[in-house]
Every structure is written in structure tokens, then in C-alpha cells.
Amino acid sequence: MRIGELAKQVDCDVETVRYYEREGLLAEPERDQSGYRSYGVSHLETLQFVRHGRSLGMKLVEIRQLLNFRHHPDGDCSGVDALLDVQIKRVEEQIAAMGTLKEQLIALRGECEQRQTNRGCGIMRSLNQAIQVRQCPCHREDKGTRAVTSPVKAHPPPG
Amino acid sequence: MRIGELAKQVDCDVETVRYYEREGLLAEPERDQSGYRSYGVSHLETLQFVRHGRSLGMKLVEIRQLLNFRHHPDGDCSGVDALLDVQIKRVEEQIAAMGTLKEQLIALRGECEQRQTNRGCGIMRSLNQAIQVRQCPCHREDKGTRAVTSPVKAHPPPG
DNA sequence: TCTTGACCCTGTAGTTGCTACAGGGTGTGC
DNA sequence: GCACACCCTGTAGCAACTACAGGGTCAAGA
Structure with missing residues (x-):
């Protein structure tokens, strides 16, 4: 899906999505032939995770840590x-x-x-x-x- | 008094005082022959007023309004x-x-x-x-x- | 075919209330 | 003369976005 669709699904701003990408919270997506970002389900999930953390008042640095834990499921919790x-x-x-x-x-x-x-x-x-x-x-x-x-x-x- | 003394009296940072001056919350003081800022009692009072407002969670724009009211004591409250x-x-x-x-x-x-x-x-x-x-x-x-x-x-x- | 409008792109600047330098000048005590 | 505390201006950084500017792309309708 394109960025507008993704943003709509998690109810946030397109600019915010790009911001998270810049900040390394969201992996850089593929691009279609026009250079438009093309997102998959994993991006949607990560974005939801981030927004959920934010809604719980967490800072982006903290969410980054949580994402890290998520990527290393066998580590100590x-x-x-x-x-x-x-x-x-x-x-x-x-x-x-x-x-x-x-x-x-x-x-x-x-x-x-x-x-x-x-x-x-x-x-x-x-x-x-x-x-x-x-x-x-x-x-x-x-x-x-x-x-x-x-x-x-x-x-x-x-x- | 000089800026360091003023800042100490209201328990805030020297940089913060200069910041308030830049933002127009604190009147520009006189300067001594070395170019150092020289503050009087009215500056101290205004600064205390500002910090008090901040301690009550007010924004600087709001404090600016209050200062305005203070300067027009005969206006409607x-x-x-x-x-x-x-x-x-x-x-x-x-x-x-x-x-x-x-x-x-x-x-x-x-x-x-x-x-x-x-x-x-x-x-x-x-x-x-x-x-x-x-x-x-x-x-x-x-x-x-x-x-x-x-x-x-x-x-x-x-x- | 042309046009309109919605969407996308990058890059940069603004927001709030400070805080933290860099790079220099001044004042005072020993 | 020197050290050290203090002062100056100017600029950049923080957090988490938000808001442009200036341009490209695409699909639908006339």
C-alpha cells in the first residue's frame, strides 16, 4: 500500500510516517516505478506498535528499545x-x-x-x-x- | 544588579533571563560601561512574575498576556x-x-x-x-x- | 488530448521553552 | 601578570512532530 493508505490505517499523518522512517523506527519500504513508497503488512504492524507505545506516553527512544526487544524474542525480558x-x-x-x-x-x-x-x-x-x-x-x-x-x-x- | 545576581535571586538560569529578554517578556535593561546588563527592582519583579506563571504551568504567550493586564491596571479583568x-x-x-x-x-x-x-x-x-x-x-x-x-x-x- | 485534483516526492524550517556551546571580552584577587 | 569567575553575541540542539515550498505522478472526466 502507499503512504497515504498506511497513515489512514493507523490514523496518523503522512508526515509522521516519513518522520519515523527518518528516525529509523520504520524500515525503509520498497519503491514502485514512480518512486512512491510501497508498504507491506510488517510495516503496518510496526507502525501500529509505535503509535501504541506513543499512546501509552512512551518516548521514541523507549519505543526503539521495545522494537529491539521485539526483534530479539529470545533475549531476557x-x-x-x-x-x-x-x-x-x-x-x-x-x-x-x-x-x-x-x-x-x-x-x-x-x-x-x-x-x-x-x-x-x-x-x-x-x-x-x-x-x-x-x-x-x-x-x-x-x-x-x-x-x-x-x-x-x-x-x-x-x- | 548584573544578570548572574538576578538569575540567582529567582533561581533560574542566566541563559533563561536572556531568552526572556529576546522574547520580549523582560524589558531590555541598561548597560554599564562594559556592556554588561544592569537590572533594577522592576526587572526582578517582572522576572518573578514570569517564573511564577511558569510554575503554574502557564505558557509564555499566556504570561505575556498577564503582563499586559498588569501594565493596564484599569482595564477589564x-x-x-x-x-x-x-x-x-x-x-x-x-x-x-x-x-x-x-x-x-x-x-x-x-x-x-x-x-x-x-x-x-x-x-x-x-x-x-x-x-x-x-x-x-x-x-x-x-x-x-x-x-x-x-x-x-x-x-x-x-x- | 487536455485538465483538474488528489496524491506522492525531497528538503527545509517552524513549533516550545529553554539549554549548551563557541569564541571572545571584562573584572577582581593574589 | 595570571587565574578564574563572570559577562557578551550568536548559533545550534533537544522532542516529536507539523507545515510549507517546489516539484512529480496518476486517474478520472470533458
Whole structure:
């Protein structure tokens, strides 16, 4: 099948497929006489594997490792376990950080008692106060134990 | 104060300060006779405001808007509200997606009954099965209602 | 036969929020 | 005079795509 068909089957972009090929995640397919890529079932399977990994939040480097395991079915599977453990831990940390973040945002949102001017808005007052005296939840504690700690580094907000 | 001192005070990198200047988030400071940047209190405050916004998961474009509101204290504050609402909604969506993700990962992790070869590993079997028959939790339902739906697009796993 | 439109190709640049150099200048203490 | 910490500009890299530009191919319809 051609690239458009393949992409449609796994519900992703044609450009993404070419990107995976460039990155070595997808084997280079044959070409037809016009130079168009011609894919077989194994390509489809690999692509599905990759997209499945991505949907589980895995990075491409990690998926590359999984593909490696897949190509060496007689190797020790402990690497597969370890990879998933890393992933689970990462997700748990993110959930915790997000929970704190949400609380802070909701607290901040509550500061706007009624719509008025920016000057009077409790949210802006809060944000500005945080600057002056570091009294907001994010800055209250000392560096090491801040709520969503130095999060800009530790877990840069996704998106 | 010089850039190193400023960066230290807000606990961020010197390069980051220069980056914010380039991006127009931080006003260009005066220079001393050697061409070194020379910052005052207002720069410190703005920088703290920016970092605080980042720690709350806001994007730089959003922080830019907040800075705008800050510079127009007599404007209508409803924009401030709206910005926070967007942020809260985003965080809530992420928390929900992460929760689903975690369940899926833990289910997958449970597939590895005992350490053996990659071929025998339940995790790899599961991942491969997902390819063949789309029976894993992520692919079981139809596109529109998939668990962590086309999530690679919708909420690309945070890096 | 010509044309239209959908598809394909390569190559490069943009996105976000930094981070990390390279290659140089400045300031301070000994 | 020297070492060393700090500063400067400019550019490139990261992840995982996405979005062109500028061109080729193919099949259907007039």
C-alpha cells in the first residue's frame, strides 16, 4: 500500500510516517516505478506498535528499545519490565504534580470576587503579592520543598 | 544588579533571563560601561512574575498576556479570569488522561508473570496482540471513544 | 488530448521553552 | 601578570512532530 493508505490505517499523518522512517523506527519500504513508497503488512504492524507505545506516553527512544526487544524474542525480558516501570513512575509523578497545580490554580481563581478592573482583580493582586512577599502557595516553603517545586525545571508544564 | 545576581535571586538560569529578554517578556535593561546588563527592582519583579506563571504551568504567550493586564491596571479583568479558566481546564484534562494512562500501564505491567524471554513475556505478547487484533484497552473501542484517544495528538505525552 | 485534483516526492524550517556551546571580552584577587 | 569567575553575541540542539515550498505522478472526466 502507499503512504497515504498506511497513515489512514493507523490514523496518523503522512508526515509522521516519513518522520519515523527518518528516525529509523520504520524500515525503509520498497519503491514502485514512480518512486512512491510501497508498504507491506510488517510495516503496518510496526507502525501500529509505535503509535501504541506513543499512546501509552512512551518516548521514541523507549519505543526503539521495545522494537529491539521485539526483534530479539529470545533475549531476557527484564528490560521490557524496567521500561514500563520507568513509565509508570513518570506518570505517577506527573499526576501528583498536576494535582498540586490544580489546587493552586483554583485557589487563585477564587481570588477574583467580582469582575472589575485589573488593578482590583484579586487574581492579579495575588500574582503580584507572590512577587513581593513570596506568600503564595508556590513560594511559601523553601526551595527544596516547594509545592510544584522548581517545576519549571523538574516537570516543565506539558503542552 | 548584573544578570548572574538576578538569575540567582529567582533561581533560574542566566541563559533563561536572556531568552526572556529576546522574547520580549523582560524589558531590555541598561548597560554599564562594559556592556554588561544592569537590572533594577522592576526587572526582578517582572522576572518573578514570569517564573511564577511558569510554575503554574502557564505558557509564555499566556504570561505575556498577564503582563499586559498588569501594565493596564484599569482595564477589564475578565481576561485574567478567562486565562486561568483555560489553565484549570487544561490541567484537569491532563489529570484525567494521565489516570487512564496509569491504569493501562499497570495492567500491561501485570502481564509479565515471570521473567523469561522477550518472546514469552506477557507484556510483549500484549503489545503485539494490540497490533494484531486491537484488543488492548487502548484500541478496544472505536476511534471516537478510545481511552487515551488519538492522544498522541490530543495530549502528546509530556516530555 | 487536455485538465483538474488528489496524491506522492525531497528538503527545509517552524513549533516550545529553554539549554549548551563557541569564541571572545571584562573584572577582581593574589 | 595570571587565574578564574563572570559577562557578551550568536548559533545550534533537544522532542516529536507539523507545515510549507517546489516539484512529480496518476486517474478520472470533458
